[in-house]
Amino acid sequence: MPATEPGKIRNIAVVGHRGVGKTSLVEAMLFQAGKTNRLGTIEQGTTVGDWDDDEHRRQMSLSGGLMHLEWQGRKINLLDTPGDAGFQADTYASLRVVEGAIVVVSGVMGVEVNTAKVWARSEEYELSRVVFVNMLDRERADFFRTLEAVRTQLSDRCVAIQLPIGAEHELSGVVDLLHMCAYLDPAGGKEGGPQPIPDDLADQVQEYREKLLDAVVETNEDLMARYLEGEELPAADVAAALKDAVTRDELYPVACGVATKNLGSTALLDLLVEGVPSPARKGTTIEFGDAKQGVFVFKTIADPFTGRVSCFRVLAGPVTGDTTLVDPRTHAKERLGQILLLQGKENEPSDALGVGDLGAVAKLKDVVTGDVLVDHEVPVEPPHIDFPSPVMSFAVTPKAKGDEEKMATGLRRLSEEDPTLQMRRDPQTGEQLLSGLSQMQVEVAVDRLRSRFHVDVELQPPRVPYKETIRKESRARHRYKKQTGGRGQFGDCEIRLEPLPAEDGELGYEFVDKIVGGVISQSYRPAVDKGVREAMEHGDLAGAPVQGVRVVLVDGMEHSVDSSEMAFKIAGSLAFKEAYQKADPVLLEPIMELEVTVPDDAVGAVNGDLNSRRGRLQGMEPRGGMTTVRAEVPMAEILTYSQALTSMTGGRGDYTMSFLRYEEVPTHVAQKIIEQTKKEREEAKA
Ligand SMILES: Nc1nc2c(ncn2[C@@H]2O[C@H](COP(=O)(O)OP(=O)(O)OP(=O)(O)O)[C@@H](O)[C@H]2O)c(=O)[nH]1
Numbered sequence: 095m096p097a098t099e100p101g102k103i104r105n106i107a108v109v110g111h112r113g114v115g116k117t118s119l120v121e122a123m124l125f126q127a128g129k130t131n132r133l134g135t136i137e138q139g140t141t142v143g144d145w146d147d148d149e150h151r152r153q154m155s156l157s158g159g160l161m162h163l164e165w166q167g168r169k170i171n172l173l174d175t176p177g178d179a180g181f182q183a184d185t186y187a188s189l190r191v192v193e194g195a196i197v198v199v200s201g202v203m204g205v206e207v208n209t210a211k212v213w214a215r216s217e218e219y220e221l222s223r224v225v226f227v228n229m230l231d232r233e234r235a236d237f238f239r240t241l242e243a244v245r246t247q248l249s250d251r252c253v254a255i256q257l258p259i260g261a262e263h264e265l266s267g268v269v270d271l272l273h274m275c276a277y278l279d280p281a282g283g284k285e286g287g288p289q290p291i292p293d294d295l296a297d298q299v300q301e302y303r304e305k306l307l308d309a310v311v312e313t314n315e316d317l318m319a320r321y322l323e324g325e326e327l328p329a330a331d332v333a334a335a336l337k338d339a340v341t342r343d344e345l346y347p348v349a350c351g352v353a354t355k356n357l358g359s360t361a362l363l364d365l366l367v368e369g370v371p372s373p374a375r376k377g378t379t380i381e382f383g384d385a386k387q388g389v390f391v392f393k394t395i396a397d398p399f400t401g402r403v404s405c406f407r408v409l410a411g412p413v414t415g416d417t418t419l420v421d422p423r424t425h426a427k428e429r430l431g432q433i434l435l436l437q438g439k440e441n442e443p444s445d446a447l448g449v450g451d452l453g454a455v456a457k458l459k460d461v462v463t464g465d466v467l468v469d470h471e472v473p474v475e476p477p478h479i480d481f482p483s484p485v486m487s488f489a490v491t492p493k494a495k496g497d498e499e500k501m502a503t504g505l506r507r508l509s510e511e512d513p514t515l516q517m518r519r520d521p522q523t524g525e526q527l528l529s530g531l532s533q534m535q536v537e538v539a540v541d542r543l544r545s546r547f548h549v550d551v552e553l554q555p556p557r558v559p560y561k562e563t564i565r566k567e568s569r570a571r572h573r574y575k576k577q578t579g580g581r582g583q584f585g586d587c588e589i590r591l592e593p594l595p596a597e598d599g600e601l602g603y604e605f606v607d608k609i610v611g612g613v614i615s616q617s618y619r620p621a622v623d624k625g626v627r628e629a630m631e632h633g634d635l636a637g638a639p640v641q642g643v644r645v646v647l648v649d650g651m652e653h654s655v656d657s658s659e660m661a662f663k664i665a666g667s668l669a670f671k672e673a674y675q676k677a678d679p680v681l682l683e684p685i686m687e688l689e690v691t692v693p694d695d696a697v698g699a700v701n702g703d704l705n706s707r708r709g710r711l712q713g714m715e716p717r718g719g720m721t722t723v724r725a726e727v728p729m730a731e732i733l734t735y736s737q738a739l740t741s742m743t744g745g746r747g748d749y750t751m752s753f754l755r756y757e758e759v760p761t762h763v764a765q766k767i768i769e770q771t772k773k774e775r776e777e778a779k780a
């Protein structure tokens with residue numbers, strides 16, 4: 095199969111809030127385009143996009159899926175992305191390699207937390223956008239209310255390009271305002287050809303057709319002139335102007351339908367071809383210098399059988415299986431090998447892949463997500479994808495002794511696949527920590543360790559990353575002296591501690607050398623700093639790292655024979671411990687920004703519960719039967735929030751959270767933590 099030319103490609107990411115029907119919509123498009131011969135469902139676990147066992151079990155997308163279809167002689171690459179806040183790595187990476195995005199919203203819920211987030215990210219990357227209002231068959235769904243919400247909350251340049259025929263249970267089709275025709279509900283079968291618009295909708299269709307034309311001609315002078323002269327504009331001309339406007343981000347067409355019934359697929363696919371730019375027209379902002387061949391790796395799949403599969407966008411090419419590229423990050427040469435076109439979990443070989451196209455190869459040696467590979471080393475910055483930082487950490491231990499290595503390898507592979515999943519060793523406890531964006535993300539990783547890497551691990555409850563700091567100045571002097579037989583030990587230093595204000599919300603550390611008259615030689619002073627730093631790793635209150643301190647070395651003494659770096663390090667460390675106790679030390683805890691979306695009737699219970707978790711309410715937004723509650727809550731209080739929310743809302747609630755800042759722990763709470771630490775320390779000693 096020869097490479098598709100860039101003008102004939104559409105790269106589209108399907109994004110939106112959790113559970114709005116993105117995977118179902120991709121399924122409908124694949125079915126309508128004849129790529130599959132039946133419409134798969136989430137309930138039966140038969141969609142192309144959600145093929146993983148863990149996705150079936152949880153009935154949600156956990157990672158991005160790459161699919162493609164042909165429509166009107168164009169190749170449309172579709173990237174289905176997860177909407178859950180815990181699985182956003184693929185979503186953000188996918189947005190980096192497309193020209194366009196379909197932003198799916200529920201006709202019941204309208205604009206939700208993650209809708210706004212993916213919209214902002216698309217804005218940052220200047221992506222062309224189409225909004226798809228889905229689930230119009232559901233009770234309380236309302237296209238016009240959702241259109242208004244989209245216009246006020248996302249952009250007033252959103253304009254309807256389709257209208258529903260009927261509503262809720264009586265929804266029977268959609269009207270395509272561009273081609274002035276209707277499509278009738280195929281009830282899960284193939285959508286039939288265009289039909290005449292029902293007479294009783296004539297007035298409403300006229301009104302919205304005018305709004306659409308007004309918006310389009312506004313962006314095109316020539317068309318505007320013809321329109322004002324009363325010319326009946328042909329659909330092709332309107333489409334061409336619309337595509338220009340969409341390309342330049344001046345308009346966002348709003349389409350609609352019912353993904354699970356395959357209603358609206360034809361009009362949406364037509365819109366992707368006619369109204370959304372190809373790589374030839376819009377292209378990518380990823381740099382590749384003067385490279386003649388180049389690819390950008392946006393996703394890595396850790397397959398225990400095939401090994402590593404790298405998904406990429408061709409920046410310069412075409413590339414073939416024989417292409418050898420170099421990774422400027424490692425300077426290593428990589429031969430691509432068989433090029434693959436992915437269709438969910440299936441793949442088909444392809445001879446070549448042209449500029450702008452998306453595909454995959456297996457078994458690259460040392461390539462990670464985010465790498466740009468080029469035919470010769472060019473001095474370019476690989477694009478930085480700003481992944482969200484992990485917000486919670488769990489200690490993981492293998493159930494069987496001796497599985498540590500296997501666990502570490504598995505975790506490494508999983509975090510290659512999802513860069514927001516990170517592992518590190520806790521310097522305080524030596525435990526292996528697994529950090530992620532949500533509890534579910536970490537639990538899924540544990541499930542995958544078992545299913546893919548055959549390691550059973552235990553997950554300890556998450557630990558709160560407390561910190562300690564001081565509130566006032568203090569001083570201490572420590573003399574470390576030992577006389578045992580031969581050469582002794584002697585180090586003597588006096589330090590002053592001062593609170594160091596946070597910079598950009600980050601608490602830091604500063605060491606200031608104020609020694610006069612050389613009472614301690616230059617060579618021993620860094621040893622004091624080193625000793626202080628070591629002592630600061632475990633504060634006296636709860637063994638948490640101490641931050642936000644300036645340490646001033648003011649005085650000291652040395653011995654011509656017995657002094658050593660070691661002696662000064664110990665003296666520094668002990669002086670710090672003494673001074674620390676006198677500096678009014680306090681415990682700090684991370685505060686999270688929480689957004690909970692629940693049915694209106696559960697708001698009271700949720701607010702009461704947040705109150706009992708030391709939460710501070712920041713605002714409430716009712717919308718279509720659901721309310722979004724925003725609050726600031728200490729991390730320690732919401733480590734196990736998902737279970738509580740499920741039981742309060744019967745599983746109809748949803749929440750996201752992100753780190754906000756550190757704050758002092760209230761005294762009565764701090765006291766308990768300090769006592770608990772003391773107890774643990776004594777137990778450890780015993
Ligand atoms: N009634 C109705 N149900 C729908 C429609 N689209 C999707 N659903 C159902 O809504 C649920 C979520 O659909 P998905 O396709 O998994 O949604 P998603 O946006 O891919 O979800 P995540 O990937 O987890 O964010 C499933 O139970 C679907 O069957 C629709 O248009 N109408």
Ligand SMILES: [Mg+2]
Nearest residue numbers: 116117154155
């Ligand atoms: Mg999905």
